[in-house]
Amino acid sequence: MKALQYVKVGAPPEVREVPLPEPGPGQVRLRVTAAGACHSDSFVMSLPEEQYRAGYPLPMTLGHEGAGIVDKLGEGATGVEVGDSVAVYGPWGCGRCIQCAQGKENYCERAAELGITPPGLGHDGSMAEYMVVDDPRFLVPLGDLDPAGNVALTDAGLTPYHAIKGSLGKLGPGSTAVVIGAGGLGHVAIQLLRTLTTATVIALDVSDDKLELAKEVGAHFAFPSTPEAKDRIAEAIGTPSVTAIFDFVAAEPTLELGSALRGTESDLVVVGVGGGQVGAGILAAPYDATVRAPYWGSRPELMEVFALARSGHIRVETETFHLNDAAEAYHRLHEGTLRGRAVVTP
Template sequence: MVMKALQYVRVGAPPELREVPVPEPGPGQVRLKVTAAGACHSDSFVMSLPEEQYTASYPLPMTLGHEGAGVVDKLGDGATGVAVGDSVAVYGPWGCGRCLQCAQGKENYCPRAAELGITPPGLGHDGSMAEYMIVDDPRFLVPLGDLDPADNVALTDAGLTPYHAIKGSLGKLGPGSSAVVIGAGGLGHVAIQLLRSLTTATVIALDVSDDKLALARDVGAHHAFPSDPSARERIAEVIGVPAVTAVFDFVAAAPTLELGAALRGVESDQVLVGVGGGQVDVGMLLAPYDATVRAPYWGSRPELMEVLALARSGHVRVETERFSLDEAPEAYHRLHEGTLRGRAVVTP
């Protein structure tokens, strides 16, 4: 049996839709019939790596897709905890399952994953941009229940990542606080909703795109300004002080990091979520006292369950554009061009 899969085949070339064998689950593994797969800027980042960096970390060809949802289709020997027909979401940052972090569900921070060669689907081995995918262990599957897979698959990253980033600053985001979201695209527009649901902070969105600023307003930002040299002054005008409580940077390129640093005050948080490759200075006399710079990564399995609970209660939703598997190359082209309103979701 063969299936269609969107694969990265040649370094520097666009991904290709190919026919490949349907995978069989090994001992302890689960095969999913994929119902939805999300396209993410992390995929674009991987595909932008030069050959020497790419080949040191990732295989070729590789089926893309680290946001995945599906129906359990077949169980390998010894796989328990799920049943054929279950609708599930895939938790992406896999770990060893045995260390202290994994025991707490924080497999995103597993210290042994790299040495053991454990990688996320679509970011080191075949992922969800296919008709079927293999999941190494049932513990990486979270029940979707009655949630629509296409509407919610992006929550496995675009929801989980900002949720984890924001949770680290929740203690500061009480009455009178302010939160700036830089980049109101796929992750940023979800971050705005989470900040409105979880905090009483004044939420300010910054972006270079008028369409994304409109999206930010639509999903609940109190204010939305162009991310340009006037942003700092405009933020000070609406909150009454020059510094903000927290900055969540979903771009993390040099200009946004510079802006975020300029917005810091005493005990502020500057949270770097994007993979734009910029750097920020830290240290005594280089920043306001007790200002914090954090670079969180993805999120834990319990946090994914919490994000899905927020979706069930209507507190968060992902703006999506749907594509068939045949249209998946166009989804990545639109992602690269920045013309998506929210997230691209492929529905095999």
């Protein structure tokens, strides 16, 4: 079968012929219908050789956003049937710790100890014609949802949903939420904020195209992400501070901007993998201002995200690529020329 693999550190990924995987006991094989390309993949492929080899194998099939049709069941696998249309819940855990028992396998207490990694971020993922999933509990029914149009919700929907839920108690009438980075995750975050809260939603980005997308999906205001953004926000809402900032870039300049927007009891939610850092402490921020760095989301939350998609409250702006052209999807992602999310359809 064909698979998009990261083969050599520092080189672009390659479409290669690899053996068809067989599901072992308790495992499930999927015929992949859609796989999403994500900045996390680009981040991993940007690591220097020493760092990469410390945590990831070579070659490795990319793709931690996946959807497919159940194709074959390993011995003892139950809970799904051949022919089911499913999506893959990516942050796999041990299934037994207190976090996993609550469906929060993204916060599994033993994953690192046991060597458990997400597909495409530690072992072979979904950018292939077929993939093997370790346990049926990692499969969420898609039902009548289109795989290509919704596979990105397994990360680009789940991650902002989980991040926003942690601030819902503050985002009532009169509140303001700022989304920094209106691309793949950010444009979904804007829709979630409009659906789940009564906050005024402001988008910031360096791309005019993405600012236009932000307005299309519901942002009340959309400004260039420059040092002048704070003044423009103050002019728009009448105050220089906001209730919550969701930074989907998390580079040094965006975190500096987000920090400058904080007021008393503001939330700064660091979601992106841009490598920036933000200070905390009694003199480093307004009183009771928080900094959170959430990771992905829980299995129940993914089901809730799909429910929002079925009801028409959220959608993902997608551009599709054939598996043969999957490397181009990552090139476009790296160059920042994707308007929303890239999806590969084998």
